[in-house]
Amino acid sequence: EENKIAIKTTKPPPKILLQPSNPYYDEINEVVSRHIHRIYEKTKGGEDTWECIAEEGELKVYKREIEENGIVLDPLKAVHTVTGITGHEVCHHFWDIKVRMDWEATLESSDVVEWLSEDTFICHNVIKRVWPASQRDAVFWTHIRHVPGESDEEPDVWIVVNYSTDHKSVPNGKYVRVTMNVAMVCQTIIDPPADGKITRDNIRCKISYTADVNPGGWAPASVLRAVYKREYPRFLKRFTSYVKDATAKKEVMF
Numbered sequence: 001e002e003n004k005i006a007i008k009t010t011k012p013p014p015k016i017l018l019q020p021s022n023p024y025y026d027e028i029n030e031v032v033s034r035h036i037h038r039i040y041e042k043t044k045g046g047e048d049t050w051e052c053i054a055e056e057g058e059l060k061v062y063k064r065e066i067e068e069n070g071i072v073l074d075p076l077k078a079v080h081t082v083t084g085i086t087g088h089e090v091c092h093h094f095w096d097i098k099v100r101m102d103w104e105a106t107l108e109s110s111d112v113v114e115w116l117s118e119d120t121f122i123c124h125n126v127i128k129r130v131w132p133a134s135q136r137d138a139v140f141w142t143h144i145r146h147v148p149g150e151s152d153e154e155p156d157v158w159i160v161v162n163y164s165t166d167h168k169s170v171p172n173g174k175y176v177r178v179t180m181n182v183a184m185v186c187q188t189i190i191d192p193p194a195d196g197k198i199t200r201d202n203i204r205c206k207i208s209y210t211a212d213v214n215p216g217g218w219a220p221a222s223v224l225r226a227v228y229k230r231e232y233p234r235f236l237k238r239f240t241s242y243v244k245d246a247t248a249k250k251e252v253m254f
């Protein structure tokens with residue numbers, strides 16, 4: 001009996017942060033640093049190269065149209081500010097696969113393939129089929145990290161990166177394999193009240209979300225762009241209100 005369970009269950013997460021001896025260590029650090037540097041780059045009139053595809057309150061979603069051999073590679077970025085939640089809470093809920101299906105509307109399934117460390121695992125997403133394209137899947141490592149601010153004035157950063165990789169236990173072929181480089185980067189702003197008692201009303205989370213997705217094989221550009229235009233704003237609204245609901249009655253996780 002015990003054996004059966006052991007075979008079926010993925011090995012539990014090691015209780016240790018990602019170590020230099022891990023084969024993914026260098027790649028993960030490089031990709032994470034690139035994302036973190038990006039948030040400190042002040043946009044020098046660069047905003048006009050991004051087309052705004054949705055704006056609702058504090059939420060703004062931008063894209064850039066890029067095609068390669070007829071495949072849509074449009075990079076996407078979104079900024080949002082949400083009150084009542086911290087960057088740690090946002091990143092935790094984005095990273096924790098146990099709650100992924102509670103807010104992800106575009107997936108058929110999502111499974112852990114391998115734990116690399118306490119803060120990193122490889123997972124397999126099977127994406128819902130979108131007519132008339134073939135069904136897609138994705139294999140990626142997902143890593144969560146807390147980084148001090150660049151200077152004394154800059155708030156700390158919480159970040160999650162989802163970055164495509166291969167894994168022997170999920171052979172390519174059953175679906176069209178999507179590749180991605182997705183980052184959720186957060187900073188928490190606190191406006192301390194006069195009485196010094198910080199509640200959720202005094203907390204704001206500045207979110208920057210970016211997604212570079214290659215749909216891996218042909219998909220009709222107009223359908224894909226319509227899906228993106230609908231699904232990314234929907235995801236950002238649904239996900240952030242999910243985090244607000246999930247944390248509202250809990251102690252603030254700074």
Ligand code: 6CM
Binds near residue numbers: 130131133136215220
């Ligand atoms: O970032 C999001 N979710 C993460 C956790 O699941 C993860 C997943 C990203 C997937 C992004 C690719 C989705 C689109 C794939 C193309 C589908 C092709 C259909 C063909 C249409 C003609 O980072 C939230 C992702 C929100 C997605 C809108």
